[in-house]
Amino acid sequence: xxxLLAARLEDFAGDLRPGKGxxxxxxxxxxxxxxxxxxxxxxxxxxxxxxxxKGLGKAAVQKILARHGIHKILAKEGGRTSRKSVGNMRRYVxxxxxxxxxxxxxxxxxxxxxxxxxxxxxxxxPFRLKLDANASLRSVVHDLLxxxxxxxxxxxxxxxxxxxxxxxxxxxxxxxxxxxxxxHNSYSTADAPKARRGDFELGxxxxxxxxxxxxxxxxxxxxxxxxxxQPILITQPAKIxxxxxxxxxxxxxxxxxxxxxxxxxxxxxxxxxRFRTSNRRATIGKLVxxxxxxxxxxxxxxxxxxxxR
Numbered sequence: 001x002x003x004l005l006a007a008r009l010e011d012f013a014g015d016l017r018p019g020k021g022x023x024x025x026x027x028x029x030x031x032x033x034x035x036x037x038x039x040x041x042x043x044x045x046x047x048x049x050x051x052x053x054k055g056l057g058k059a060a061v062q063k064i065l066a067r068h069g070i071h072k073i074l075a076k077e078g079g080r081t082s083r084k085s086v087g088n089m090r091r092y093v094x095x096x097x098x099x100x101x102x103x104x105x106x107x108x109x110x111x112x113x114x115x116x117x118x119x120x121x122x123x124x125x126p127f128r129l130k131l132d133a134n135a136s137l138r139s140v141v142h143d144l145l146x147x148x149x150x151x152x153x154x155x156x157x158x159x160x161x162x163x164x165x166x167x168x169x170x171x172x173x174x175x176x177x178x179x180x181x182x183x184h185n186s187y188s189t190a191d192a193p194k195a196r197r198g199d200f201e202l203g204x205x206x207x208x209x210x211x212x213x214x215x216x217x218x219x220x221x222x223x224x225x226x227x228x229x230q231p232i233l234i235t236q237p238a239k240i241x242x243x244x245x246x247x248x249x250x251x252x253x254x255x256x257x258x259x260x261x262x263x264x265x266x267x268x269x270x271x272x273x274r275f276r277t278s279n280r281r282a283t284i285g286k287l288v289x290x291x292x293x294x295x296x297x298x299x300x301x302x303x304x305x306x307x308x309r
Contacts (some may be wrong), residue, residue, distance in 0.1 A: 001106070001109045001112075001113070002104050002106060002109070004102070004104050005099065005104045005105075005106060005109060005110070006113075008095075008099060008102075008104070009110065009113045012092075012095050013113075013117065016088070016091070016092075017154075018088075018117060019121075019159075020074055020075040020121060020300065020301060021075060021084065021085060021088075021188075022084070022085075022088045023074060023075075023114065023117060023118055023121060024056060024061045024074060024075050024085075025053060025056065025085050025088045025089050025092060026088075026092050026114050027061055027064045027065075027111070027114055027115075027118075028053065028055055028056050028060050028061060028064070029045065029053075029089055029092050029093060029096070030096075030107060030110055030111050030114065031060070031064050031111070032045065032055065033096055033105075033107055034107045034108075034111075038096060038097060038099075038100035038105055038107075039096075039097040039100050039101075040093045040096060040097060041093075042089060042090045042093040042094070045089055045093065046086065050086075051086065052085065052086065053085050053086060053089045056085060056089075057077075058073070058075065058076060058077060061074055061075065062074070064111075065115070065118065068112075068115045070115070070118065070119070070122070072122050072300070073300045074118060074121070074122070074300060075188070075300055076186055076188070076300055077186075077188055096110075121301070122302065123302075124301065124302055124303030125303060125307075126302065126303060126304070126305035126306055126307045127144055127147045127148065127164070127303075127304075127305070127306045127307070128147070128306075128307050128309075129143075129144060129284070129288060129306050129307065129308045129309075130309055131280065131281055131284060131308075131309075133277070133280075136266070137265075137266040137269045137270060137280070137284075138262045138263065138266040140266075140284070141168075141261065141262045141265045141266055142262050144164065144168075144306065145161060145164065145165070145236060145261070145262075148160040148161035148163075148164040148165075149161045151303070159187055159188075160301075160303070160304065161211045161236075162187055162209075162210070162211050163187035163295075163299065163301075163304055164304065165209050165210075165211055165234070165235075165236070165261055166187055166199055166209045167184075167187075167291055167294045167295055167298075167299075167304070168261070168265060168287070168291055169199070169200070169207065169209045169234055169261070169264075169265075170182065170184050170199075170200060170291075170294055171287055171288075171290040171291035171293075171294055172264075172265055172268055172287060173200060173202065173207070174290050174294075175272070175286055175287060175290055176268060177202070182200050182201070182202060183200070183201070184294050184297070184298055185199075185298060186298045186299055186300075187299065197220070197223075197224060197227070197229065198220060198224065198231065204228070204229050204230055205229065205230045205231075205232060206221075206224045206229050206230070206231050206232070207231075207232045207234065208220060208221060208231060208232065208233045208234070209234045209235075209261075210233070210234075210235050210239075211235065211236055211239070212235075212239060212242075213233065213235050213239055213242050213243035213246055214246070215246060215250075217233065218233075218243075218246045218247055218249075218250050218252070218256075219250070221233060221247070221250075221252060221256050222250055222252055225252060225255055225256075230257075231256055231257075232256075232257045232258075232259060233247075233256060233257070233258045233259070234259045234260075234261050234264055235258070235259075235260070235261060236260075236261055236262075237260045237261070237262055237263075240258060240260055243258045244258055265287075269283050269284060269287065272286070284308065285308060288306050288308045291305075291306060292305050292306060
C-alpha cells in the first residue's frame with residue numbers, strides 16, 4: 001500500500017474510531033466507489049427517507065466480507081439502525097474524495113485496510129470477571145461496568161456499556177424467573193423502527209435499562225403509566241440523581257421505581273447464594289453463563305462476552 005495512503009487511512013480511522021456500524025458504512029461506500037468511481041456525491045448515497053444510507057444492510061456487508069473469506073456476521077442490521085451512519089457516510093465520502101484529489105485513492109487497498117479492521121473487531125477479547133473473595137458483590141459489578149466504559153472511551157461510537165447493562169439485567173431476570181422466559185433483543189434494536197414499550201416486559205411491568213437517563217426515556221415511562229403499566233428504570237449509580245430529577249420534572253417520580261444497577265444485581269446475587277460467601281462462585285457463574293448465552297444469540301460482537309475465572 002502507498003505509504004501516504006496508509007498514513008491517511010490510519011489518521012482517518014483514528015478520528016473515526018469505528019465500531020461495527022461505522023465499519024459497515026465504510027465497506028459499503030468503498031464498494032459503491034469501486035462500482036461508480038470517484039468522486040462521490042454524498043446525496044446519491046442517501047435512501048429516499050434520507051435517514052439511512054442507500055444500500056447499507058446485512059446482505060451487502062456480508063457479501064463484501066465473503067470476498068475476503070470472512071463469514072462471521074459483523075452486524076445483524078448491517079449498520080442500518082445506527083443513528084450515526086449518515087453522518088459517517090458523509091464524512092467518509094469527503095475523505096475518499098480528498099484521496100482521489102491527491103491521486104492516492106486505491107480502492108482495493110482501501111478495502112483491504114478496512115477488512116483488517118473488521119478482523120480485529122471480530123477478534124475482540126471478552127470482559128474479564130475475576131472473583132476476589134475479599135471484594136463486595138457490588139464492586140464486582142462495578143468493575144465489569146468500568147471495563148465497558150473504559151473500552152467505550154477508547155473506541156468512539158461504541159455502546160459496550162449500554163449493551164452490557166441491558167444483557168446483565170436480561171440475564172438476571174431470566175435466572176430469577178425462568179430461563180428464556182422474557183424476550184431479548186440486540187442492543188441496537190433500541191434504534192430500530194420496532195414498537196417496544198421498554199427493554200423488557202414482565203406481566204404489567206416494563207423495565208427500562210439505560211446508562212444515561214434522558215427525557216425521552218422518562219417520556220417512555222410516562223406512556224407506560226398512561227397505559228396502565230408499571231415502569232422500572234435501571235441505570236448506573238452516578239446517574240440516579242439525574243433520573244430522579246427528570247422524573248420529578250415529568251411529575252412521575254412518585255410512580256416510577258429508579259434502581260441502581262450495582263445494587264440491583266448485587267442484592268439478587270446475595271439472595272441466590274442464600275447469603276453465604278461459599279456460594280458466590282456458583283451464583284455469579286449462573287448469571288454470567290446466561291448472559292453469555294444471550295450475547296451469543298443476539299449480538300455479533302464477541303467482545304461483549306464475559307470471561308469468568
